[in-house]
Amino acid sequence: MVNIAIMGHGTVGSGVVEVLNINADNICSRAGQQIRITRILDLREFNDLPYSDLFTKDFNDILNDDSISIVVEAMGGLNPSYEFTKALLQAGKSVVTSNKELVAQKGDKLLAIAKENNVNYLFEASVGGGMPIIRPLHFCLAANKIEYIQGILNGTTNFIMTKMVKDNFSFDQALELAQKKGYAEKDPTADIGGADANRKICILASLAYGKHIYPHEVHQYGINDITLADVEFAKSMGCVIKLIGRATQLENGKVSIMVCPVFLPVSSKLAKIDDVYNAVVVKGNAVGEVLFVGAGAGKMPTASAIMADVIYAVKAENTSISQSWDSSDGMVVSNYREDIMRFYLRLKVDDIEKAKEFIFEKYESPVILSRINQPDDEIAFKTGFMLEDKVKKLTEELENNGFKQLSKLRIID
Amino acid sequence: MVNIAIMGHGTVGSGVVEVLNINADNICSRAGQQIRITRILDLREFNDLPYSDLFTKDFNDILNDDSISIVVEAMGGLNPSYEFTKALLQAGKSVVTSNKELVAQKGDKLLAIAKENNVNYLFEASVGGGMPIIRPLHFCLAANKIEYIQGILNGTTNFIMTKMVKDNFSFDQALELAQKKGYAEKDPTADIGGADANRKICILASLAYGKHIYPHEVHQYGINDITLADVEFAKSMGCVIKLIGRATQLENGKVSIMVCPVFLPVSSKLAKIDDVYNAVVVKGNAVGEVLFVGAGAGKMPTASAIMADVIYAVKAENTSISQSWDSSDGMVVSNYREDIMRFYLRLKVDDIEKAKEFIFEKYESPVILSRINQPDDEIAFKTGFMLEDKVKKLTEELENNGFKQLSKLRIID
Numbered sequence: 001m002v003n004i005a006i007m008g009h010g011t012v013g014s015g016v017v018e019v020l021n022i023n024a025d026n027i028c029s030r031a032g033q034q035i036r037i038t039r040i041l042d043l044r045e046f047n048d049l050p051y052s053d054l055f056t057k058d059f060n061d062i063l064n065d066d067s068i069s070i071v072v073e074a075m076g077g078l079n080p081s082y083e084f085t086k087a088l089l090q091a092g093k094s095v096v097t098s099n100k101e102l103v104a105q106k107g108d109k110l111l112a113i114a115k116e117n118n119v120n121y122l123f124e125a126s127v128g129g130g131m132p133i134i135r136p137l138h139f140c141l142a143a144n145k146i147e148y149i150q151g152i153l154n155g156t157t158n159f160i161m162t163k164m165v166k167d168n169f170s171f172d173q174a175l176e177l178a179q180k181k182g183y184a185e186k187d188p189t190a191d192i193g194g195a196d197a198n199r200k201i202c203i204l205a206s207l208a209y210g211k212h213i214y215p216h217e218v219h220q221y222g223i224n225d226i227t228l229a230d231v232e233f234a235k236s237m238g239c240v241i242k243l244i245g246r247a248t249q250l251e252n253g254k255v256s257i258m259v260c261p262v263f264l265p266v267s268s269k270l271a272k273i274d275d276v277y278n279a280v281v282v283k284g285n286a287v288g289e290v291l292f293v294g295a296g297a298g299k300m301p302t303a304s305a306i307m308a309d310v311i312y313a314v315k316a317e318n319t320s321i322s323q324s325w326d327s328s329d330g331m332v333v334s335n336y337r338e339d340i341m342r343f344y345l346r347l348k349v350d351d352i353e354k355a356k357e358f359i360f361e362k363y364e365s366p367v368i369l370s371r372i373n374q375p376d377d378e379i380a381f382k383t384g385f386m387l388e389d390k391v392k393k394l395t396e397e398l399e400n401n402g403f404k405q406l407s408k409l410r411i412i413d
Numbered sequence: 414m415v416n417i418a419i420m421g422h423g424t425v426g427s428g429v430v431e432v433l434n435i436n437a438d439n440i441c442s443r444a445g446q447q448i449r450i451t452r453i454l455d456l457r458e459f460n461d462l463p464y465s466d467l468f469t470k471d472f473n474d475i476l477n478d479d480s481i482s483i484v485v486e487a488m489g490g491l492n493p494s495y496e497f498t499k500a501l502l503q504a505g506k507s508v509v510t511s512n513k514e515l516v517a518q519k520g521d522k523l524l525a526i527a528k529e530n531n532v533n534y535l536f537e538a539s540v541g542g543g544m545p546i547i548r549p550l551h552f553c554l555a556a557n558k559i560e561y562i563q564g565i566l567n568g569t570t571n572f573i574m575t576k577m578v579k580d581n582f583s584f585d586q587a588l589e590l591a592q593k594k595g596y597a598e599k600d601p602t603a604d605i606g607g608a609d610a611n612r613k614i615c616i617l618a619s620l621a622y623g624k625h626i627y628p629h630e631v632h633q634y635g636i637n638d639i640t641l642a643d644v645e646f647a648k649s650m651g652c653v654i655k656l657i658g659r660a661t662q663l664e665n666g667k668v669s670i671m672v673c674p675v676f677l678p679v680s681s682k683l684a685k686i687d688d689v690y691n692a693v694v695v696k697g698n699a700v701g702e703v704l705f706v707g708a709g710a711g712k713m714p715t716a717s718a719i720m721a722d723v724i725y726a727v728k729a730e731n732t733s734i735s736q737s738w739d740s741s742d743g744m745v746v747s748n749y750r751e752d753i754m755r756f757y758l759r760l761k762v763d764d765i766e767k768a769k770e771f772i773f774e775k776y777e778s779p780v781i782l783s784r785i786n787q788p789d790d791e792i793a794f795k796t797g798f799m800l801e802d803k804v805k806k807l808t809e810e811l812e813n814n815g816f817k818q819l820s821k822l823r824i825i826d
Contacts, residue, residue, distance in 0.1 A: 019699050022699075023557065023699065026555075031555075131703055132703065135549065143432055143433075143436055143716075143721045144436065145436055145439050210442060285435070286436065287542075287544075287714045287717045288711075288714060289708075290706065291705070291706035291707065293682070293706075294703035295701045301700045301701060304556040311552070311555045311556065312552055316729070316732065318732075319729065319732045321734075
C-alpha cells in the first residue's frame with residue numbers, strides 16, 4: 001500500500017482523484033501495489049465531496065506524515081510550490097508535478113535535490129498534457145544526439161490558428177470562440193503571447209541538451225499580431241501558420257531556441273496537427289525524425305500523465321531514476337540575431353514600385369507574393385536565408401524609407 | 414564503468430557498436446557511467462574490424478563473465494535466443510533485445526525470470542524500430558484503461574501500399590521496388606503475409622492488457638491479394654488501404670486482435686503515414702488518442718532504441734523495473750468471427766442484376782461502389798456493421814450462386 005498526497009485541488013488535482021477512482025484496477029496492477037490518496041492540501045473549503053475528510057490547509061500535515069511517500073504538486077506557480085517541493089524532496093518524498101512554470105524556472109535545482117535524497121522529481125504532465133514526451137525524449141531517445149526539437153506546444157493557440165487558417169476567422173473571433181469553449185482563459189496572455197509554449201520548450205531543450213535553459217533566454221513572440229492577410233499569403237506559398245517552439249543545436253554547440261509563429265509547408269508533419277492537439281517532432285542523429293501527437297491539455301489527459309508518474313515513482317522506490325540536467329552558466333543559448341532563417345515580410349507602402357526596388361536591392365532572393373483582395377498599398381514577399389540581425393536592421397531602414405512593416409514571420413521546413 | 418556484451422553481429426548488432434561509437438558522449442553522460450562493449454558473440458569471422466578482438470564463438474564467455482552486467486541479444490529467432498536469454502537473466506544479467514519473435518512467443522516467461530532475478534528484460538527496439546512505443550505505452554499511459562491500439566507496424570508493407578495508392582504501382586511492381594531499395598527481404602513472406610506485424614501487435618496488446626497474447630491467436634491476413642482495383646474502390650470511398658495491427662478490448666473484457674489490410678478514411682491519423690514509416694495510435698480512457706510516428710526499422714534507429722534500453726538498464730541497476738505481463742490461459746482473445754465490422758467486398762459476377770439482388774437482400778445497408786475502367790463482370794460494395802461470421806457464411810453462399818469473391822477487406826474509422 002502506497003499513500004500519496006495531492007497539493008492543489010483545482011482542475012488537475014481533482015482530475016488526479018478522478019483518474020485514480022475510475023482506473024484503480026489498472027493503476028494498482030501496474031504499480032504492483034494499492035495506491036491511496038490520504039491527504040489533499042487546499043486553502044479552499046470542499047465540504048461536499050465523498051473525500052472531504054482528506055483535506056488540510058496545513059502543508060506540514062503532508063510534510064511530516066511519514067506514511068506518505070509520493071506527493072502530487074498541482075498548485076501551479078512558483079510560490080509556495082518551490083519551497084514546498086524542495087522540503088518534500090529533502091524529507092525523502094518523491095514529487096510528481098504538472099507545474100511547467102516551476103520546472104522551467106527551477107528544474108535543475110529540484111532535480112539535484114531529488115538526486116541527493118535518492119527520490120524522484122517527475123514532470124511528464126508539464127509538457128503536452130497526456131501526450132508522452134518527457135520520458136520518451138529522456139529514455140527512449142537517450143542514445144541519440146538531438147539535432148532539433150520542434151513542436152506545437154500550446155493547444156489554445158493551435159485552436160486559434162486552425163480557426164484562422166481553415167475557417168477564415170479573424171484573430172479576435174477565434175480567441176472569443178476559444179474562450180467560449182474553455183480552451184482559453186479569460187486572460188489569455190500566457191497562451192497567445194507564447195509564455196506557456198516558452199516554458200515547455202525550455203523543459204524539452206534542457207532535457208535534450210543537459211543544461212538548464214531559462215524562459216528569459218528564449219526569443220519569444222506570440223500570435224497576437226497575425227492577421228488573415230498573413231494567413232492568405234501563407235496559403236499562397238502552400239503554407240499554414242503555427243505557433244511553434246523550436247530548439248536546435250548549432251555547430252558551435254550552442255542552442256538556438258525560440259517560440260514564434262512560423263510559416264510551415266502544408267506537407268510538413270506539424271502542419272497537419274490541428275485544433276487543440278499538441279505535437280512534437282524530435283530529430284535524433286540515429287533515429288531520424290520521431291513524432292508525438294496527443295491532447296495537449298485538459299483535466300483527464302493531464303491527470304493521467306500525473307498518475308503515470310506516480311506509478312513510476314512507486315516502481316522506482318529507493319532509486320533516483322528521474323531525468324536531470326545541469327545548471328546552466330548562461331552560455332548555452334545562442335543570440336537569436338545570429339540565426340540564419342528565411343522570412344516572410346508584409347509591408348504597408350505608398351509607392352509599390354519604390355518598395356519593390358528596395359526589396360530586390362536589399363533582401364536575399366526575394367519573391368513577391370500575391371493574395372486575393374490585396375490592397376493597393378500592401379506588398380508581401382519571402383526571402384532566402386538571411387541573418388536575423390540583417391533583417392532587423394533592414395526593418396529600421398524600411399521605416400526610414402516611408403514603408404511600414406506590418407508582419408514578419410519565419411519560414412521553416 | 415559498465416561492461417556489456419552483444420550477441421549477434423548482423424545489421425542490428427553492428428549498429429549498436431556504431432551508435433555507441435558516434436554518440437559515446439551523450440550515451441555515457443545520460444547513463445552516468447562509461448559503457449564499454451567487452452564481448453561480441455557471433456559464429457562468423459570478423460577479422461578486419463578495429464574491434465575484432467572482442468569476438469567469441471562461445472556463449473559461456475559471456476554467461477560466465479561476471480564483469481558483464483548487460484547483454485544485447487540481436488540474434489533473432491527463437492533458438493538459441495530463448496535458452497541464452499534465460500540463462501543470462503538467471504545469472505543476474507539484464508538483457509536488451511530487438512527480437513520481436515522471441516518477445517511475442519516467450520515474453521511472459523522471460524519477464525517473470527527477469528523479475529525473479531531482480532534484473533531487467535527490455536525490448537523497446539522490438540516494435541517500431543526507433544519509434545518510442547513500448548515504454549510510453551507501459552509507463553506514460555499506465556494510468557489509462559487502453560481502449561484500443563491500432564498501428565502501421567511494418568514498414569515494408571506500408572511502402573508497398575503507399576506505392577500502390579499514390580503511384581498506381583501493382584503489388585508486384587511495388588514489392589520489386591521495395592526489394593531493390595532494401596526495404597523488403599528476398600523472401601518477403603513474414604512482412605507481406607503479416608507475421609511481422611502480428612508479433613508486434615501481440616507485444617503491444619500483451620503490455621496493454623497484462624496477459625500474454627500469442628501470434629497464433631491473432632486473426633492474420635496479409636496484403637498479397639490486394640489489387641489496384643481495390644485501391645481504386647478505396648479511393649472512391651475517400652479511403653486508402655493500409656496493413657494494420659489492431660487490438661481492442663471488448664465489453665466482456667476479451668481482446669479482439671487482428672492483422673489485416675483495411676480501408677482507412679484519408680482523414681484518419683494513420684492514413685497519412687506513408688512510405689516506410691511506422692505509426693501507432695493508442696486510445697486511453699483518460700488521455701484520449703495519442704499518436705506515435707517514426708522510422709519503423711533500419712540499422713541506426715533500431716540500434717539507438719537498443720542503446721536507450723541499455724542506458725535504462727544501467728540507471729535501473731538492482732531494480733527490476735521492466736514491463737511485465739502474466740501468462741495467458743488462452744481465454745484472452747475473442748473469436749474474430751464474433752467481431753462486428755464494416756466490410757468492402759469485390760465480386761466477379763456474370764449477371765450484375767442478379768448480384769445486386771443478392772447483395773441488397775443479404776447484406777447490411779450495402780452501398781454499391783464504382784471505379785474508373787471497371788470491367789462489366791465486376792461489382793464492389795461496402796456494408797454497414799455486420800458480424801464477421803455472417804459475412805463468412807455469405808461468402809460461401811455467394812459461390813453457390815455462381816459469384817466469385819475477389820476481395821474482402823474491413824473498413825475502419
